[in-house]
Amino acid sequence: MIRKSLFVLPLVLAAATAAHAAGPLALGSAIPSADVKMKNVDGKDLSIAEVKGAQGTLVVFTCNHCPFAKMWETRIVELGNQYQGKGIGVIAVNANDPKVAPDDGYEPMQARAKERGFAFPYVVDATSDVARAFGAARTPEVFLFDKEGKLVYHGAVDDNGQDAAKVDKAYLKDALDAVAGGKAVPVAETKSIGCSIKFRS
Amino acid sequence: MPSAIPLLVLVLAAAKAPLPTPADAAAVHAEIGRPGASAVLVNIWATWCAPCREEFPDLLHVARELKGKGLRTVLVSADFQGEEAGARDFLSEQGVDFGTFIRTGKDEDFVNGMHGEWSGALPATFVYDGSGRLVRFWEGKASYPVLKKRVQEAIARKETP
Numbered sequence: 177m178i179r180k181s182l183f184v185l186p187l188v189l190a191a192a193t194a195a196h197a198a199g200p201l202a203l204g205s206a207i208p209s210a211d212v213k214m215k216n217v218d219g220k221d222l223s224i225a226e227v228k229g230a231q232g233t234l235v236v237f238t239c240n241h242c243p244f245a246k247m248w249e250t251r252i253v254e255l256g257n258q259y260q261g262k263g264i265g266v267i268a269v270n271a272n273d274p275k276v277a278p279d280d281g282y283e284p285m286q287a288r289a290k291e292r293g294f295a296f297p298y299v300v301d302a303t304s305d306v307a308r309a310f311g312a313a314r315t316p317e318v319f320l321f322d323k324e325g326k327l328v329y330h331g332a333v334d335d336n337g338q339d340a341a342k343v344d345k346a347y348l349k350d351a352l353d354a355v356a357g358g359k360a361v362p363v364a365e366t367k368s369i370g371c372s373i374k375f376r377s
Numbered sequence: 378m379p380s381a382i383p384l385l386v387l388v389l390a391a392a393k394a395p396l397p398t399p400a401d402a403a404a405v406h407a408e409i410g411r412p413g414a415s416a417v418l419v420n421i422w423a424t425w426c427a428p429c430r431e432e433f434p435d436l437l438h439v440a441r442e443l444k445g446k447g448l449r450t451v452l453v454s455a456d457f458q459g460e461e462a463g464a465r466d467f468l469s470e471q472g473v474d475f476g477t478f479i480r481t482g483k484d485e486d487f488v489n490g491m492h493g494e495w496s497g498a499l500p501a502t503f504v505y506d507g508s509g510r511l512v513r514f515w516e517g518k519a520s521y522p523v524l525k526k527r528v529q530e531a532i533a534r535k536e537t538p
Contacts, residue, residue, distance in 0.1 A: 200496065243425040277427075313516055314498035332497075335483055338457050368484040369455050371426065372498035372517045 200311035201319065203364055205327045207233065208309035214269065214299035217286040222297050224267055224306075231263030232328075232355040233321040234348075237312040239272045240288050241279035242371035245315045247337045249292060252316060255333070255349060257295040262356045266296035271307035272315070276374040304375040314370030320351050320361070328355060331366035394468035396461050397454050397479035402490025405478060408451050410509040415447030416531035418524075419503040421480070421491070423455040424463050429500040432518035433471050436502075439524045446532055447507070452477040455487075455499055506534040 201208060207228075213221040224235060236252055238245045256266040268289075274281035282300055289298040301307055310319055320329035329351035334343045351361045400408075409417045420436055422429035440450035454464040454477065461479055468477060480487045488497040492514060495501050504513040504527050512531040519527070 241427075313496035317496070332484065335485060337484070366485055367488040367495075367497045369423075369488065369497045369499060372428065372500070374428075 200313070200330060201309075201327055203327050203330065206325050207235070207321055207327075209306045210325075212306055214301055214306065215282070216297040216299045217282075217289045217294075218297070222267070222299055224265075227265040227267045227297060228325070229260075229263045229265030229323075231323050231358070232352075233265040233325070234259065234267070234352070235310070235319045235321075236266070236268045236316060237271060237307055237310070237314075237318070237373065238268050238316040239270045239277065239280045239371070239373075240284050241272070241277045242315045244337055244368070244370045248316050248333045251333055251340060252318075253292050253294055255352060257293070259352045259356060260296055262352075264352060264356060268294065268296060268298040269301050269306060270298065271301035271304040271312065272374040273304065273376040275376075280374070302376075304373065307373050307375065312373060314368075314372055316368075316370060318348055320348070320355060322355050323358070328361045329364055332368035335366070335368075337368060392469070392472075392474070394465050394471075394473040395476050396465050397452075397468070397477045399458060399461075399481045400453065400478040401480070401482050402487050405451065405453055405480075405491065408449075408478070409503075409505055411449075413447075414449035415507045416443075416512075416528055416534075417449045417451060417503075417505040417509070418528055419451045419453065419505070421453045421455050421499060421501040423499055424460070424467050425456070426499045428518040430467070432500060432520075432524075433467075435519070435521035435524055437471060437473065438521055439528055442525070443528055443532065448528060448532065450475070454479040504528055504531045506531045510534075 207224055210225040211223050213223050216222045238252060260266045270280055270285055272280035285298055316333060318333060319327060322328045331347060333348045335345045336343045347363055347366045354361045409419060456464045456479060458481055464479055484497060488495055494514060498516040500518055501516050502519060503511060506512050512534060513527045
């Protein structure tokens, strides 16, 4: 039996490692790369540690070019702006290589943040290593940490990217309410279709 | 034959890809598991996904080249329901002449139903061997030589179980 399991293992690993360099961050994990400085759209360098909130911290991997990020953008901005006032630190991170997705360059990011009224920072993950450390794979993909800095929610904004009016489960909003109120998050991990992050090589 | 050219244009214009069939993850798995293939190449794409569109010619190149070796290619559009026509236009442009799918239902059910390791990022490609076992899975586009090698490895696994 042991021999058989060992034989099978490399195949399983090959399949798993193909998905992400290290797999997505596990629930309960601390904020990875929290001290890495990233350039914000206001020109200042900022780390996730610097935006940490008293009640929790929301890290959103998003971008300008992805149609799915755009579909959820209004909701992301509303939630980010709203919960920033409720003790949640909020930061949007763009890890895409602008050589692959030119719309994700710094200037288009500045324009986007202004145009859409981001009240929270929108920073450049200039090596894509922050996204790698999170095991983020797509945009949009959100990670919510509680006030102790432990990951309590990871995944989608809600269950309907196409139509905000038809959302059944507002996963991120529910998780934010729970974290802001010091309660347990109802659904901790979800998925959605999205754009693959264009990692810098 | 002055009428030959307009006729040819007409025939080409009429050579539309079949409209993608709505399918949930279970229906896609049923197609993967249907006996008779030496390997199954599954690609999940969308009209709005630039890297998906970029890799499509390479994907179809491999699909056509290895069809004779028993490869079954399963294309699944992740476009929304109601966007079948747009998906078909792209498939037609690419010269797809076989049946394909368009996913139905909630993202979460579809993504987890396809494979637990899949984050939902597009494109997503799965390569199964002839017995329906997953051999390779990755997110993001792959080039023709990479695609071909991975499919050939899956076909070869049939001979060395």
